[in-house]
Amino acid sequence: MAGLIARLKAYSRTPQGRRTIASARRAASDPRKRAQARSLLTRLRGRR
Incomplete structure:
Protein backbone atom coordinates (compact mmCIF):
# COMPACT_ATOMS: atom_id res chain seq x y z
CA MET A 1 0.00 0.00 0.00
CA ALA A 2 2.83 2.40 0.79
CA GLY A 3 4.30 1.80 -2.66
CA LEU A 4 1.06 2.85 -4.31
CA ILE A 5 0.89 6.06 -2.30
CA ALA A 6 4.51 6.86 -3.12
CA ARG A 7 3.81 6.38 -6.84
CA LEU A 8 0.74 8.61 -6.63
CA LYS A 9 2.78 11.32 -4.89
CA ALA A 10 5.48 11.10 -7.53
CA TYR A 11 2.89 11.29 -10.33
CA SER A 12 1.24 14.32 -8.76
CA ARG A 13 4.55 16.19 -8.97
CA THR A 14 4.94 15.65 -12.72
CA PRO A 15 3.53 18.15 -15.25
CA GLN A 16 1.00 15.58 -16.47
CA GLY A 17 -0.05 14.87 -12.89
CA ARG A 18 -0.54 18.58 -12.23
CA ARG A 19 -2.71 18.86 -15.34
CA THR A 20 -4.76 15.88 -14.19
CA ILE A 21 -5.25 17.41 -10.74
CA ALA A 22 -6.27 20.76 -12.23
CA SER A 23 -8.76 19.02 -14.52
CA ALA A 24 -10.23 17.09 -11.59
CA ARG A 25 -10.57 20.29 -9.56
CA ARG A 26 -12.42 22.00 -12.42
CA ALA A 27 -14.74 19.02 -12.77
CA ALA A 28 -15.36 18.93 -9.01
CA SER A 29 -16.43 22.57 -9.02
CA ASP A 30 -19.08 21.95 -11.72
CA PRO A 31 -22.44 21.04 -10.11
CA ARG A 32 -23.48 18.84 -13.05
CA LYS A 33 -20.26 16.81 -12.89
CA ARG A 34 -20.61 16.46 -9.13
CA ALA A 35 -24.09 15.01 -9.57
CA GLN A 36 -22.80 12.58 -12.20
CA THR A 42 -24.16 5.31 -5.59
CA ARG A 43 -24.50 2.72 -8.36
CA LEU A 44 -21.09 1.23 -7.60
CA ARG A 45 -21.81 0.99 -3.89
CA GLY A 46 -25.19 -0.62 -4.55
CA ARG A 47 -23.59 -3.58 -6.32
CA ARG A 48 -21.71 -4.71 -3.25
Whole structure:
Protein backbone atom coordinates (compact mmCIF):
# COMPACT_ATOMS: atom_id res chain seq x y z
CA MET A 1 0.00 0.00 0.00
CA ALA A 2 2.83 2.40 0.79
CA GLY A 3 4.30 1.80 -2.66
CA LEU A 4 1.06 2.85 -4.31
CA ILE A 5 0.89 6.06 -2.30
CA ALA A 6 4.51 6.86 -3.12
CA ARG A 7 3.81 6.38 -6.84
CA LEU A 8 0.74 8.61 -6.63
CA LYS A 9 2.78 11.32 -4.89
CA ALA A 10 5.48 11.10 -7.53
CA TYR A 11 2.89 11.29 -10.33
CA SER A 12 1.24 14.32 -8.76
CA ARG A 13 4.55 16.19 -8.97
CA THR A 14 4.94 15.65 -12.72
CA PRO A 15 3.53 18.15 -15.25
CA GLN A 16 1.00 15.58 -16.47
CA GLY A 17 -0.05 14.87 -12.89
CA ARG A 18 -0.54 18.58 -12.23
CA ARG A 19 -2.71 18.86 -15.34
CA THR A 20 -4.76 15.88 -14.19
CA ILE A 21 -5.25 17.41 -10.74
CA ALA A 22 -6.27 20.76 -12.23
CA SER A 23 -8.76 19.02 -14.52
CA ALA A 24 -10.23 17.09 -11.59
CA ARG A 25 -10.57 20.29 -9.56
CA ARG A 26 -12.42 22.00 -12.42
CA ALA A 27 -14.74 19.02 -12.77
CA ALA A 28 -15.36 18.93 -9.01
CA SER A 29 -16.43 22.57 -9.02
CA ASP A 30 -19.08 21.95 -11.72
CA PRO A 31 -22.44 21.04 -10.11
CA ARG A 32 -23.48 18.84 -13.05
CA LYS A 33 -20.26 16.81 -12.89
CA ARG A 34 -20.61 16.46 -9.13
CA ALA A 35 -24.09 15.01 -9.57
CA GLN A 36 -22.80 12.58 -12.20
CA ALA A 37 -20.00 11.44 -9.91
CA ARG A 38 -22.39 11.07 -6.97
CA SER A 39 -24.78 8.90 -8.99
CA LEU A 40 -21.90 6.76 -10.27
CA LEU A 41 -20.65 6.17 -6.73
CA THR A 42 -24.16 5.31 -5.59
CA ARG A 43 -24.50 2.72 -8.36
CA LEU A 44 -21.09 1.23 -7.60
CA ARG A 45 -21.81 0.99 -3.89
CA GLY A 46 -25.19 -0.62 -4.55
CA ARG A 47 -23.59 -3.58 -6.32
CA ARG A 48 -21.71 -4.71 -3.25
